[in-house]
Amino acid sequence: MTQSNSGAFTLTNKTTGDSWDLPVIDGSLGPSVIDVRKLYGQTGHFTFDPGFTSTGSCESALTFIDGDKGVLLHRGYSIEDLAEHSDFLDVAYLLIYGELPNKAEKANFDRDVTYHTMVHEQMMNFFRGFRRDAHPMAIMCGVVGAMSAFYHDSTDIHDEHQRMVATFRLIAKMPTIAAMAYKYSIGQPFNYPKNNLSYAENFLDMTFRVPAEEYKMSPTIARAMDRIFILHADHEQNASTSTVRLASSSGANPFACIAAGVACLWGPAHGGANEAVLNMLMEIGHKDNIPEYLEKAKDKNDPFRLMGFGHRVYKNYDPRAKVMQKSCYEVLEELDLKDPLLDLAMELERIALEDPYFVEKKLFPNVDFYSGIVLKALGFPTSMFTVLFAVARTVGWVAQWKEQIEDPTLKIGRPRQLYTGPEQRDYVPLGKRS
Ligand code: SDX
Numbered sequence: 001m002t003q004s005n006s007g008a009f010t011l012t013n014k015t016t017g018d019s020w021d022l023p024v025i026d027g028s029l030g031p032s033v034i035d036v037r038k039l040y041g042q043t044g045h046f047t048f049d050p051g052f053t054s055t056g057s058c059e060s061a062l063t064f065i066d067g068d069k070g071v072l073l074h075r076g077y078s079i080e081d082l083a084e085h086s087d088f089l090d091v092a093y094l095l096i097y098g099e100l101p102n103k104a105e106k107a108n109f110d111r112d113v114t115y116h117t118m119v120h121e122q123m124m125n126f127f128r129g130f131r132r133d134a135h136p137m138a139i140m141c142g143v144v145g146a147m148s149a150f151y152h153d154s155t156d157i158h159d160e161h162q163r164m165v166a167t168f169r170l171i172a173k174m175p176t177i178a179a180m181a182y183k184y185s186i187g188q189p190f191n192y193p194k195n196n197l198s199y200a201e202n203f204l205d206m207t208f209r210v211p212a213e214e215y216k217m218s219p220t221i222a223r224a225m226d227r228i229f230i231l232h233a234d235h236e237q238n239a240s241t242s243t244v245r246l247a248s249s250s251g252a253n254p255f256a257c258i259a260a261g262v263a264c265l266w267g268p269a270h271g272g273a274n275e276a277v278l279n280m281l282m283e284i285g286h287k288d289n290i291p292e293y294l295e296k297a298k299d300k301n302d303p304f305r306l307m308g309f310g311h312r313v314y315k316n317y318d319p320r321a322k323v324m325q326k327s328c329y330e331v332l333e334e335l336d337l338k339d340p341l342l343d344l345a346m347e348l349e350r351i352a353l354e355d356p357y358f359v360e361k362k363l364f365p366n367v368d369f370y371s372g373i374v375l376k377a378l379g380f381p382t383s384m385f386t387v388l389f390a391v392a393r394t395v396g397w398v399a400q401w402k403e404q405i406e407d408p409t410l411k412i413g414r415p416r417q418l419y420t421g422p423e424q425r426d427y428v429p430l431g432k433r434s
Contacts, residue, residue, distance in 0.1 A: 234396025
C-alpha cells in the first residue's frame with residue numbers, strides 16, 4: 001500500500017466542530033481507499049456498510065476487476081488471454097505464486113497436483129452416510145469439511161510445508177470428491193483418478209466413466225471444461241472468498257475454511273445462480289413468455305429476479321460471460337446439439353439488454369448466464385453446476401487464503417454493528433410474565 005498523493009479526507013462533526021484527517025491509500029489499479037482503521041478510536045463512531053458495497057476488506061494482488069469497463073485481470077493478465085492461451089493449472093500457479101510458470105515449473109506443479117488426486121480410501125464410507133438424493137452441494141459441504149479429519153498432518157497453518165501440502169491436496173482432491181458426489185447421487189461406482197490425464201480430462205473421466213466401458217475423451221469437450229474452470233477460478237473478494245478469508249482469520253485449518261466457502265457459494269445469489277438460471281429458463285419455457293418474466297423481475301413486490309443477470313461489481317458485460325457464450329457454441333457444435341434453451345437465453349438477453357430497467361440499472365449477463373447451458377450440454381445435471389463452480393473456485397479460495405495467511409498484519413475479522421435492540425431492562429421472573 002502506498003500513501004496517496006491525492007492527500008487525505010477530512011471528516012468534520014458539524015455539531016461539535018471536531019474534525020479528523022483520514023488518509024487515502026492508493027493501490028496499483030482501481031479506486032483508492034480511505035483508511036478508517038483509526039476512526040472508532042478517534043471518533044467513537046463505526047462506519048456502516050451492510051453488504052460491504054463501499055468497503056475494501058483487505059489488500060490483495062491476485063485479481064482486479066474494473067466493473068465499468070468489464071475488465072478482469074489475474075495478476076495483471078486478462079481473463080480473455082488466460083482463457084485462450086492457458087490451461088487451468090497454469091492459472092492456478094499464476095494465482096498462487098504470482099507469475100505464469102515456465103516449462104519446468106509447470107511440469108512440477110502439474111505432477112504435484114496429479115499425485116494428490118486420490119482421496120483417503122476411508123472417505124468412501126463417509127459418502128455412505130448421505131441419502132442418494134442428497135444435493136451434491138450438501139455432500140461437498142460435508143466431505144470437504146471432513147478432509148480436516150483425514151488430512152490432519154496438513155492443518156497447521158503456521159507450518160509453510162503443511163500449508164503447501166494442504167494447497168495441493170485441496171486443488172487436487174476437489175475434482176475427485178465432486179465426481180464421487182455425482183456418482184453417489186446416481187448410484188454408480190466411484191472412479192479412481194488416472195495420472196496420465198490432465199486436470200479437466202481426469203474430472204470428466206471420473207465423472208462419466210462406467211465400469212462397462214472406457215470414457216471416450218473429446219479434446220473439444222475437455223478444453224471447454226478446462227476453460228470453464230479458468231473462468232470460475234477467482235474473482236476478488238466475492239461472498240465465498242470473503243467467507244474463506246474470515247474463517248481463516250480465526251486460525252481455522254484450510255479444509256474447514258474451504259468448506260465454509262463451499263457453503264457460502266451454494267446460495268442462488270452467488271454460485272447457485274448457474275443452477276437457478278437453467279431452472280428459470282425451463283420455467284420461462286418459450287420466448288413468448290419473456291415479457292411476463294421481465295415484468296416480474298422489475299416488480300419490487302415480486303421476489304423473482306432475472307438469474308444470471310446483474311452483478312455487484314460489473315456494471316458492464318461480465319467478460320467471463322462472453323467467453324462462456326463462445327464455449328457454449330463450440331460444445332453444442334461438437335456434440336451436434338441444438339438446445340432450445342440456448343435460443344431462449346439469447347432472446348432473453350437481447351430483449352433484456354434493450355429494456356430501460358436493465359439498461360438504467362446496468363444489469364448485464366454475468367458468468368452464470370451461459371454456464372448452465374454449457375454444463376447441461378456436457379451432460380451434468382443442474383444439481384452439479386455449483387459443485388463445478390466450487391471445484392474451480394477452490395484455486396481462488398486457496399490462493400486468497402495463502403495471501404492472507406502470509407500477511408504479517410493479519411488480524412481476526414470482527415465487524416461491529418449499529419445496535420437497535422432494547423436498552424438494558426430489569427429481569428422478569430417466569431411467574432410475572434404476561
Ligand atoms: C456470482 O461477487 C462476485 O464476484 C460473484 C461472482 C464470482 O465470480 O464470485 O461473480 C459469481 O455470484 C455472479 C452473480 C450470480 N447471481 C445472479 O445471477 C443472481 C441474480 N443477480 C442478482 O441477485 C444481483 O444482481 C446480485 C446479487 C448478483 C448483485 O446484487 P447487488 O449488487 O446487491 O445489487 P442489488 O441487489 O442492490 O441490485 C441493484 C438494483 C436493485 O434494484 P433497486 O433496489 O436499486 O431498485 O438492481 C436490481 C435490484 O432489484 N437487480 C435486479 C437484478 N439484479 C439486481 N433486478 C432484476 N433481476 C436481477 N437479476
